Amino acid sequence: MNSLRPSFIEDIRLKVQATSKQQRHRAAERCELRKNPDNNLFRVKSADQWLKDEHGKPAARQLMGSLWYEDELCILFADTNLGKSILAVQLGYSLGKLDNIEPFCCQLDEAVKVLYIDFELSVKQFKTRYTHPLYGTHHFGDNFFRAEFNPAGDNPMLYDKYDSYIRNEIEATISSTKARVLIIDNITCMGNSTDYAGSAIPLMKNLKALKIKHNLSVLVLAHTPKRNLHKPITVNDLQGSKMLINFADSAFAIGQSHADPGIRYLKQIKQRNTASDYDAAHVCLFRINKQQSFLCFEFLGYDIEQAHLQKAGEVLKDEIIERIEVLSRQGLSVRQVAAHLKIGSSTVGRVLKKMKENMGNPSA
Secondary structure, three states: OHHHOOHHHHHHHHHHHHOOHHHHHHHHHHHHHHOOHHHOOOOOOOHHHHHHHHOOOOOOOEOEOEOOEOOOEEEEEEOOOOOHHHHHHHHHHHHHOOOOOOOOOOOOOOOOOEEEEEOOOOHHHHHHHOEEOOOEEOOOOOOEEEEEOOHHHOOHHHOOOHHHHHHHHHHHHHHHHOOOEEEEEOHHHOOOOOOHHHHHHHHHHHHHHHHHHHOOEEEEEEEOOOOOOOOOOOHHHOOOHHHHHHHOOEEEEEEEOOOOOOEEEEEEEEEOOOOOOOOOOOEEEEEEEEEOOEEEEEEEEEEOHHHHOOOOOOOOOHHHHHHHHHHHHOOOOHHHHHHHHOOOHHHHHHHHHHHHHHHHOOOO
């Protein structure tokens, strides 16, 4: 009988036999979904219809001046220990009580509920930041929610993929808190892979989908890899930049002043809603300070970024030279010393070379 069947019929028959019941069920579900245009991957209208549908809708409002607008997915990135989490908590708290962070404007007409998912600090570390021996513990109010990772609830076996598990858990928390603002601290900690880009990209896609579905404003914190401190901050300093930045509506960065290590500056990196207000010619300067029991960024003024970059061939301070020598004697490599002190490897190499020359020539 098989010889009487056309070959393509036999191929189809074999494929059907090889298909599992689960695969057939999923195929049927996909066919059913396709009957509803709202489930299609692309929504298609004429350009005129898109503009007509948008006519009369209010313009996006500023959440943090022109750095971050309502309904945007924004990325805040910086090197470690520059205060990303401090600024993010301050921003979430300000939106929860309808306040501004000087010098930035918040154009909302009412306070919103904020969900801050903290993958960085333990609750004890969080308490330390927002407690003072004289003033007690800071009161955040009813609109600021903090969530942290629960090891006992980490059961990705319930889902086919870890990023699907994360998305479902975030969505459930958004629904329970009724949050309008979502802050993720930080994207690096959300994946289950050592491949940063491989795990971050699906999560960014999921966050963008959640943003649209729940009308959220989303702020994602991210790290920079080791960067050249002689050069201005650019989009290329965002870890996984070429892929991550495509999913962002806006982005800004925190830099550390080389002129005064206690000073931080904010620089606008990407904005779709307006022209850049805080570029290299007009960065915002801040100092991290504790106001009673609240750790926060305090505005100092404006400057050009160039004034806060490390100068090529700059003479190092004596204490930096001493630290290089101490760390080197402790067995750290040139690269490790450079990373620890946030200076160039070539600078460390020059100091160590000179130190060896001086040891060989005591009279020097």
